[in-house]
Amino acid sequence: MQLIFSVFVFVNLINIFIALVCPIYRSYQKNLDFIEDCQRNCKFRYTLEKRDACFGIYYNYSGYIYVKQLGIGYSDEQCLISKQCILDIDIRNSQAYSCCCSTDNCTLNWQNISNKTITSYHSILINNTRKINDLVIIEQDHISWKLFLIIFILIMIIILITFIFSLWTSLRNKYPKDDNKLLTSSIEKLFFSLQEINIGKNSIVYKTIFDHDIVALKVYKQMNILIWKNEVTLLKSIQHESIIKILSEGQYSSHLYLVLPFYENGTLQSYLLTSNRKLSINQCLSFLRSLASAISYLHMGRNSTHMTIVHRDIKSSNILIDKNQLNLYLTDFGVAVTLPQILTEKDFVQIGTMRYMAPELLEGVIAHTREALCSVDMYALALVMWEIITQCDMYPMTVYHLPYEEYRTNSSNGSSFASEIYDIVVVRRLRPTLVRQIKDNQHSLIIHELCSLIDACWITDADILQVDNSRLSEFDHIPISFEVHSIYEVINDKEQIVLIEQPLLTSYVKDYDQLNSSASHSWSNMNTTNWGIFLALDETQNDKPVGGALVAMPECALWDLRVAPAYRRLGIGRALLKHAIQWSKQQAVTTCMSIETQNTNVSACRFYAAMGARLGDIDRKAYENDEVVKDEIRINWYIDFNS
Incomplete structure (x- = not known):
């Protein structure tokens, strides 16, 4: 008007x-x-x-x-x-x-x-x-012209007043704080004793009383109705002890609301920010177990829709702590999405919080697969895990700070926060610092394993490169030796195969490249034109190959997977195997991938089992013609593409 x-x-x-x-x-x-x-x-x-x-x-x-x-x-x-x-x-x-x-x-x-x-x-x-x-x-x-001038001035004043009023109205609608009192007065007709807790981009959260209980009231504006509907739908389909539950939802006046449980300890971020607060090892492990369980539940499609859900905004400020300070609750599903059977462009939009956004999403090179979307959540999860581990009482770091804050300078040289994060994460490929060696020998192995798990979560597609067979010789420069401390005793009957680990009195080093039939020699006698060849490169060392994977076709057999000793337990093996599986699926040659290991390579057997491979069959005479390894037993694993 x-x-x-x-x-x-x-x-x-x-x-x-x-x-x-x-x-x-x-x-x-x-x-x-x-x-x-x-x-x-x-x-x-x-x-x-x-x-x-x-x-x-x-x-x-x-x-x-x-x-x-x-x-x-x-x-x-x-x-x-x-x-x-x-x-x-x-x-x-x-x-x-x-x-x-x-x-x-x-x-x-x-x-x-x-x-x-x-x-x-x-x-x-x-x-x-x-x-x-x-x-x-x-x-x-x-x-008269004087009268006309007066009329003209009055008209211009009216226009100016109209413009100022329109601008004020626009600014008031843009910033929730401006109409906070109006919102409070209108919603108080349904709820009592509103106390503002947090103001977000799409909603305001209050502490209030509902049905004689203290609850959290999350209020949306009408313009965010799609986000509100999405969160209501998803939370109603989820039943998990580490994901927040919805108590009620509705609409009053022009505002939409959710009623959620209230947790006095607040968010994980605010909890960790409290000065002189250190977490016990039990707290750290409990927190990590809660998060891992929640993400697994979402990604495995265990909800009522039986479809994969990706959160897309995992961060420490979207995680709440229960009153016992032992369990975490994942919240804020406004931008989460249930993955349909057929993915479209809109499923891969750049969304989330910049600090926790995966490199492939920042760079706009995310692969259009379900696994890639789940990897975005896993990357953010790794950053939250890093926040938790660095505040464990046994960890040497004492002052809490947000991920990547250590790389930011006090003077940003006029660059925006987004450009800073892009430079740190994508261009320089940095990750938050992890201290793997601690003084507490009792828990050093736990911390080391957790650091390896974090490495596996935040390794990116950009670190893995698919190459042609002209670079096959580079595999010779990647050491494949490992130390054997134990072997599997293989027991098989008509019903199942059982692997029993037996420690060795004397350990030894096994190096496949030094065996009689070296890898390079065997490759030269094969047609590798259609093979899938993947290299993991260290950009800080002039793209030095530090890992690789070979998939033989048309057999669809994982012929080789190796990671240099200094780069192991950093998630490189997981990333290589993931790329090998994705590529093999695209070839549509068969429905599974076969993997060959030996009973002397216990760590490899554990790794493939953890990656979802099933134990298939064994062959006790596979290496009888090779004097060096004639006593070893071949163990075959299979990864089903349809499972």
Whole structure:
């Protein structure tokens, strides 16, 4: 309505400016000695009609031209294009003249055709005896220019006030704080004793009383109805001890709300920010177990819809702590999504919190697969796990800070936070610092394993490169040796195969490259054109290969997977196997991948089992012709693509 009013005012303002002004004068006096004062007797009117023009009738008395009549009326094209009053002689009376024109007051400035002289209205003769020299003409009798100026100023003031009011309304709607009191007063009709806890991008959270219990009230504006509906739908489909439960939902006035349990300890981030707070090892493990269980539940599709859910905004401020300070609750499912059977472009949009956003999402190179979307959650989970581990009482780091804050400078050189994070995560490929060696020998293995788990979660697709067989020789530069401390005793009967780990009295080093049939020699005798070849590169060492995987086709067999000893337990093996599986699926040659190990490689067997491989069969005579490894037992694993 305000916009329509402003347009209306401007249109009328323009109409006033484009109106044609014409003088109006009629001589009815019989006594020619009486001087008619044009200031009092001439009228000035404007017209908006497009076909109207000014006209005048004049008379010649003894060489003087007198004004007989001035007016306004409908005219032909000749009058409309004429800008000056050119006197035409009346064919019936040679002493009478007339003119028409289409500019303001043009009939008061006529031009005689005979002498081409212009007579000003300051010399209008009303009769044949006197001349009025100092005649002042008011161009509009009913609207003076001073009055018009006042009206114009008033209109501009109204427009300015309208604009300021519109701007204020827009800003008030943009920032929730501005209408916080209005929201509180309206929603208090349903809830009592509202106390603001947090103001987010899409909602405001209050502490309040509902059904005689203290609860958290999450209030959305009407513009965020899709986010509200999404969160309601997802939370109703989820039943997990480490994911927040929805108590009630509804709409009041123009606001949408959720009623959620209230946790006095607040978010994990605020909890860790508390000065001099350190977590016990039991707290750390309990927190990590809660998160891992919740993410596994979502990604494995164990909810009522039996479909995978990706959260897309995992961060420490979206995690709550229970009153016993042992369990965590994942919250804020507003941007979470249930993955459909067929993925579309909208499922891979850049969404979430910049600090916790995966590198492939920041760079816009995320693979269009379900695994890639789950990996985005796993990356964010790794950062939260890092926040927890670094606050364990046995960990050497004492001061809590958010992920990547250690790499940010006090003066950002004018760069935005987003560009800083992009430079740290994508360009420089940095990750938060992890201290793997601790003084507490009792828990050193636990911390080391947790650090390895974090490494596996935040390794990215950008670290793995698929290459052609021209780079196969680079595998020779990646050590494949490992130390054997135990072996599997293999027991098989008609029903199942059992692997029993037996420690060795004397450990030894096994190096596949030093065996009689070296890897490079065996590859040279094979057609590797259609093989899947993957390399893990260390960018800080001039793209030095530190790991690799080979998939033989058409057998779809994992022929080799190796990681240099200094780079093991960093998640590189997991990333290589993940890429190998994804590539093999795309080839659509078979429904599973076969993997060969030996009973002497216990760590490899554990690794493949943890990655979802099933134990298939064994062969006790597979290596009987090789004197060095003739006593080893081949163990075959299979990864089903449809499981």
